[in-house]
Amino acid sequence: MRRPDWAPDDIDIERPSVARMYDYYLGGSHNFAVDRAAAQAMVAAVPEAPLMAQANRAFLRRAAHFLVDAGVRQFLDIGSGIPTVGNVHEIVQQVAPSSRVVYVDTDPVAVAHSQEILADNNQATVVQEDLRHPDRILSHPELRRLLDLNEPTAVLIVAVLHFVSDDDRPAELLRTLREALAPGSWLVLSQASDEGRRDTERSDAEAVYQRTGSPLWFRDRSELTTLFDGFELVEPGVVWVPQWRPETPESSVNAEASAFLGGVGRIGG
Amino acid sequence: MATFTQEWANAITGTSYLPMTQAQLKRLLDRLARQLAAALLAEPFDLRAGQRVGAELVAAHIASAEALGRTVEVVQLRLVRDLGLVAEDVADRLARLLAAVTTGYARALRDRTLDEQETIRRAAMAQRTKAERALRASEARFRHQATHDSLTDLPNRNLFTERLTAALKAPQRDTDRVGLCFLDLDGFKRVNDQHGHQAGDRVLTEVANRLRQALTGHLVARLGGDAFVILIERTGGTRDVIAVAEAALAAVHKPAEVAGREVTVRTSIGIVERQVAGATANELMRAADCTLHWAKAAGGGRWMLYDAERDRRELTSQALTAAIPAGLDRGEFYLDYQPLASLRDGRVLGVEALVRWRHPELGVLRPGQFIGLAEETGLIIPLGGWVLAEACRAAGSWSTTAGTPFVSVNLAVRQVHRPGLVQEVRSILRHTGLPPERLQLEITESAMMSPAEEPVRALRHLADLGVRIAIDDFGTGYSNLAYLRDLPVTELKVAGEFVAGLRAQEPQADERIVASLVSLAHALNLTVTAEGVETAGQAERLRAIGCDAGQGWHFGRPEPADRILARLG
Numbered sequence: 149m150r151r152p153d154w155a156p157d158d159i160d161i162e163r164p165s166v167a168r169m170y171d172y173y174l175g176g177s178h179n180f181a182v183d184r185a186a187a188q189a190m191v192a193a194v195p196e197a198p199l200m201a202q203a204n205r206a207f208l209r210r211a212a213h214f215l216v217d218a219g220v221r222q223f224l225d226i227g228s229g230i231p232t233v234g235n236v237h238e239i240v241q242q243v244a245p246s247s248r249v250v251y252v253d254t255d256p257v258a259v260a261h262s263q264e265i266l267a268d269n270n271q272a273t274v275v276q277e278d279l280r281h282p283d284r285i286l287s288h289p290e291l292r293r294l295l296d297l298n299e300p301t302a303v304l305i306v307a308v309l310h311f312v313s314d315d316d317r318p319a320e321l322l323r324t325l326r327e328a329l330a331p332g333s334w335l336v337l338s339q340a341s342d343e344g345r346r347d348t349e350r351s352d353a354e355a356v357y358q359r360t361g362s363p364l365w366f367r368d369r370s371e372l373t374t375l376f377d378g379f380e381l382v383e384p385g386v387v388w389v390p391q392w393r394p395e396t397p398e399s400s401v402n403a404e405a406s407a408f409l410g411g412v413g414r415i416g417g
Numbered sequence: 418m419a420t421f422t423q424e425w426a427n428a429i430t431g432t433s434y435l436p437m438t439q440a441q442l443k444r445l446l447d448r449l450a451r452q453l454a455a456a457l458l459a460e461p462f463d464l465r466a467g468q469r470v471g472a473e474l475v476a477a478h479i480a481s482a483e484a485l486g487r488t489v490e491v492v493q494l495r496l497v498r499d500l501g502l503v504a505e506d507v508a509d510r511l512a513r514l515l516a517a518v519t520t521g522y523a524r525a526l527r528d529r530t531l532d533e534q535e536t537i538r539r540a541a542m543a544q545r546t547k548a549e550r551a552l553r554a555s556e557a558r559f560r561h562q563a564t565h566d567s568l569t570d571l572p573n574r575n576l577f578t579e580r581l582t583a584a585l586k587a588p589q590r591d592t593d594r595v596g597l598c599f600l601d602l603d604g605f606k607r608v609n610d611q612h613g614h615q616a617g618d619r620v621l622t623e624v625a626n627r628l629r630q631a632l633t634g635h636l637v638a639r640l641g642g643d644a645f646v647i648l649i650e651r652t653g654g655t656r657d658v659i660a661v662a663e664a665a666l667a668a669v670h671k672p673a674e675v676a677g678r679e680v681t682v683r684t685s686i687g688i689v690e691r692q693v694a695g696a697t698a699n700e701l702m703r704a705a706d707c708t709l710h711w712a713k714a715a716g717g718g719r720w721m722l723y724d725a726e727r728d729r730r731e732l733t734s735q736a737l738t739a740a741i742p743a744g745l746d747r748g749e750f751y752l753d754y755q756p757l758a759s760l761r762d763g764r765v766l767g768v769e770a771l772v773r774w775r776h777p778e779l780g781v782l783r784p785g786q787f788i789g790l791a792e793e794t795g796l797i798i799p800l801g802g803w804v805l806a807e808a809c810r811a812a813g814s815w816s817t818t819a820g821t822p823f824v825s826v827n828l829a830v831r832q833v834h835r836p837g838l839v840q841e842v843r844s845i846l847r848h849t850g851l852p853p854e855r856l857q858l859e860i861t862e863s864a865m866m867s868p869a870e871e872p873v874r875a876l877r878h879l880a881d882l883g884v885r886i887a888i889d890d891f892g893t894g895y896s897n898l899a900y901l902r903d904l905p906v907t908e909l910k911v912a913g914e915f916v917a918g919l920r921a922q923e924p925q926a927d928e929r930i931v932a933s934l935v936s937l938a939h940a941l942n943l944t945v946t947a948e949g950v951e952t953a954g955q956a957e958r959l960r961a962i963g964c965d966a967g968q969g970w971h972f973g974r975p976e977p978a979d980r981i982l983a984r985l986g
Contacts, residue, residue, distance in 0.1 A: 174434040175481045234437075256544045257544045263540075
């Protein structure tokens with residue numbers, strides 16, 4: 149029998165969660181032994197894994213600053229994970245307190261944690277949904293309550309797309325999102341790439357994430373660029389994330405070690 | 418100061434994620450460096466300043482083991498030198514200050530770690546509670562879906578059977594009684610056919626709502642289609658269940674609006690009510706279902722009460738009907754013959770063939786016990802065919818002298834209406850060598866009631882062959898005289914009930930009826946045989962009236978042909 153849509157998710161915290169592993173890479177303690185064991189296995193395979201996560205998080209911070217400076221006041225962060233430090237709402241509401249942020253994650257514990265963090269913030273909310281169901285995200289009453297999609301909105305999909313395989317048709321998912329957005333809206337993407345990586349590193353990393361139930365799907369620069377279809381990429385285009393508008397010249401040295409490609413695009417008009 | 422701050426910033430960058438810009442980081446470190454410098458020179462020396470710096474670093478998310486290590490290293494190596502601090506015991510003070518920084522840092526980091534562990538555990542717990550609640554809700558929903566009808570949301574057959582079985586299995590007292598009302602809408606198919614299935618579904622929903630409202634306290638379930646059932650537990654007797662059935666009828670028998678038009682809704686109800694002890698769910702359901710069919714057959718729009726005696730009779734009949742084909746195969750049927758005697762001289766004119774069934778378990782059965790069923794089910798065709806063939810075969814073997822009696826065989830309505838009757842009779846006559854004039858076919862008035870022309874034509878054919886045609890039980894049907902004019906009838910058989918009223922002395926209505934029938938028949942050139950003649954007195958009256966022949970116990974009971982033939986000599 150097919151599992152009906154309204155049937156609840158499995159309760160499974162015995163399995164490592166990519167959201168809590170990411171928290172561990174960033175130096176947080178919002179994780180359990182099972183997550184730390186998986187994260188440590190990842191560090192053994194790819195020693196700079198924590199630096200990759202930090203580089204991504206820093207990219208997210210710079211992109212959020214860039215967008216709020218560009219006048220964007222609505223943010224949809226899909227795959228937000230465990231909101232450790234430096235969340236989108238912290239960054240943008242500090243600059244523009246009227247900014248509204250909707251977080252989306254598929255991990256129920258991450259969502260429960262976000263709900264606690266956001267309990268007192270009526271300008272930010274969290275929705276439990278999967279990037280693979282953009283229609284459900286867009287029609288979710290919480291999103292509709294907080295965001296007016298007739299106004300420019302920034303969609304952030306940072307360090308998540310490598311959990312979406314080509315079988316899940318990422319281009320279609322992004323098109324669905326784009327078509328719901330007003331002109332002047334933005335898309336921020338970053339994802340893991342195996343460009344220049346050794347095969348053993350790649351296969352070891354894949355083995356770790358296979359255990360989490362969220363297997364990795366690497367993409368190269370041209371593949372990621374294609375996913376910006378319908379958006380105009382702003383300078384410097386799709387690059388290693390430390391190279392995206394670095395604060396200091398030296399912070400983008402050895403950028404390919406981050407193993408993450410990212411970019412920011414805008415819908416014209 | 419700027420050199421030191423830059424060195425410090427460089428040292429800790431990359432140790433963990435820092436949620437701030439480089440400029441913000443430098444501003445923070447600059448402030449902390451100043452606090453450390455001030456502490457080194459302050460009088461009196463205050464270690465708490467060092468602890469505060471450690472705590473501030475953690476609060477600013479500079480919170481990793483590496484960050485602490487590098488901070489200690491940079492401060493130790495560069496703070497005094499870069500800032501040109503001069504004091505007598507500066508090396509000593511620096512060591513103690515760094516110890517205070519690490520203490521404050523470790524304390525703050527520990528607290529922070531514990532806090533974060535607590536929040537994530539709380540989140541996991543909240544999630545688990547939520548998921549468990551959702552699971553319970555979905556289980557309840559699964560259960561509801563499995564036990565309820567999706568159209569009307571009434572309990573479905575599963576739940577009903579469950580509840581009925583439970584009521585039967587665990588009665589509260591030995592004397593507990595239980596009742597069922599089986600409902601089936603009358604003519605519901607017409608609603609579907611005329612207004613479409615959507616309209617039909619609306620009627621069903623409406624009926625379900627009415628029953629639900631009218632019968633609170635009793636389980637009302639939908640069994641499927643337009644069939645519903647009500648379970649009445651702990652009844653005080655039949656009367657309680659009848660009251661429920663009455664309420665159900667009243668609730669259902671109201672017009673419903675379908676597609677803007679009013680549609681009459683009617684239902685039939687079969688009721689069964691009995692002691693719980695010894696009852697099974699299947700048995701009760703079957704009894705209620707069977708009673709429902711009685712209510713339908715009686716015209717619908719009513720309830721009927723289960724009648725065990727009737728059920729038994731019908732069950733026996735059904736079993737008997739089902740056994741007819743095998744009985745024919747196994748040669749369980751045989752014929753007896755009853756004489757038709759001339760009232761003028763007592764001569765045996767003919768014999769009527771009467772079928773018997775030597776049933777392996779029930780013994781010898783008379784036609785009244787199985788012919789009606791055979792007629793209903795169509796089995797009369799093979800059975801009647803066998804009787805005709807067997808009677809002709811027997812009669813064909815009798816001597817062919819002038820006095821030999823004819824054989825009279827009953828034809829059922831279905832046989833008369835069946836195409837190929839003429840063919841069948843002709844072929845039997847040919848095979849048995851029986852002269853056609855020694856065969857009489859008895860048909861009932863009702864066989865002639867249909868407007869179809871085929872049977873009339875067939876009978877004419879048979880009459881043309883020389884076969885005698887008699888109307889059986891004349892006077893009890895519609896006694897339509899018109900067909901007597903059109904049909905090639907040779908004889909009327911007057912029903913025994915008129916004969917029973919004949920008495921020797923005083924002429925009654927019956928006698929006058931028989932007398933006028935006889936004169937009518939004679940006027941039409943037909944002979945008359947009176948059936949059911951039991952006494953010499955009756956025979957005497959009939960002779961006086963002018964009736965031609967008689968049949969009945971007075972002239973001889975049904976018996977094997979050879980005995981009759983033996984008496985004829």
